[in-house]
Amino acid sequence: MCIQIVEKLLVVLRDGRTLIGYLRSIDQFANLVLHRTIERIHVGKKYGDIPRGIFVVRGENVVLLGEIVSV
Known part of the structure; x- marks a missing residue:
C-alpha cells in the first residue's frame, strides 16, 4: 500500500x-524529501x-x- 503525502511545509534549517x-x-530519523521547493530569503x-x-x-x-494551511 502506498500513502501519498502532499502537505505543504515550512522548514527552518540549522544554518x-x-x-x-x-x-x-519522511523517515524515522526525520529525513525529509521535499518537491517544488523554494528557499525564502529575508532582507x-x-x-x-x-x-x-x-x-x-x-x-x-x-x-x-x-504545515502551511491555505485558507
Whole structure:
C-alpha cells in the first residue's frame, strides 16, 4: 500500500535557511524529501524566493517544521 503525502511545509534549517515545499517522504530519523521547493530569503521586511526543485534534508539539520494551511 502506498500513502501519498502532499502537505505543504515550512522548514527552518540549522544554518538559518527557510524552505517551503511539498512533503514527499519522511523517515524515522526525520529525513525529509521535499518537491517544488523554494528557499525564502529575508532582507529587512522584504523577501525573495529562489526555486530549488527536489530537496533532501537530513533530519539533524531541521530546527522547525510546520504545515502551511491555505485558507
